[in-house]
Amino acid sequence: MNGSGVRRVLAALSLLLVLPAGLAACAGGPPTVAPTGVDELTIPTPMPDPSDFVDPDADESAANPWFPLEPGRVWTYRRHELQDTYVERVTVTDRTRVVDGVTTRVVSDELVDTAQRVVSSHERYYARDNLGNVWFFGIAGDWEAGVAGAEAGLAMPAHPRLGDGFVVDAGPGTAEDRAEVLALDAKRDVPAGSFDDLLEVEQTTPHQTGLVRRAYYAAGVGLVFQETVAGGTELVELVASG
Template identity: 40%
Template structure:
């Protein structure tokens, strides 16, 4: 994964080093939000990634299970489960298995870098990073920040972009009310068609609402 240091941060670091010699300045803060990341990343380095996906906004522990239902009807909408995934572009991934109410199953592949950012490496049977021009996009920053925008996927015929629309807004779903949340607006373009959805993540739980479907059951990994 390529990283870059914005000029302002580099300048601050330099200034901090000079002033530190005088004993009057603190160390510069690390980049926040998506600062310093190249998104999508064209050449992920396996050494930059860790085995587990434990970002508190997007935790993927094998064995965990989330169940969602439509708010208006109460009918089942979606079930998520977590399994070990294959290696993609030299990086070990974790598979998030999405089972829709109509029986459609999708296996999305994710990996987390050493800074805690979660990257989307592909969807089995559709695209994988490093193949046919596809590149890993960002699924969830380590430190989501209001207003941040980033590509979640880039592949032939597919471009998906997410924007952080809210941080810390209370959200109520059938299972509970969550105070510590991140809301993403996701715009998707595929083969000339466009679409949009709103996803809400709760700290320590993960996805609690996607459009009008809310979380009704959550089983942590055992």
């Protein structure tokens, strides 16, 4: 990004599996893929420039299709954890919050048990930059970018590619998840329907060795399925969205 803001440097993790341009050319491989937002970003970003981010209330015609942030959007999920089943509701609110100088959109997340009791609720802060990348700025009461060394991570690149790797959140000691794009053509059947051409992302964290989650996103919808494939039993399925 600009100036002292999010510097335009190649800062993807070692998870990035794309060959350097010169090596690909010498090996007679396919043409080099044009740079995307992931290539040109410092992730996490230590000094976000507010001018690099869109107004949360601006036109969403250029929104990230994998991670919609239009106020009023609601997703209902069925979440299974061990022997328990919950209903999870994720809502893009009409509220905003300034975090580390950037005006972010507040997204609420509420977990309800079978007796209709609220088990937990959280508020997360996201912001979309001018290139369409969605950044994760924190969770209320947990960590916030710009506080105690925490920095904004990348929730979703604008144009994810197979092998792209990035830091999702950067709250030292509490939230340091990493993500890698595994597929762009995954398929899943969930209560909300059958989905093709899903973006499949694997997520790990240094704070829970052996924990591996895989999340599946549909363009124009967002998250439709998530499962813990190692180190846990969590399963999340989309029931309805709108």
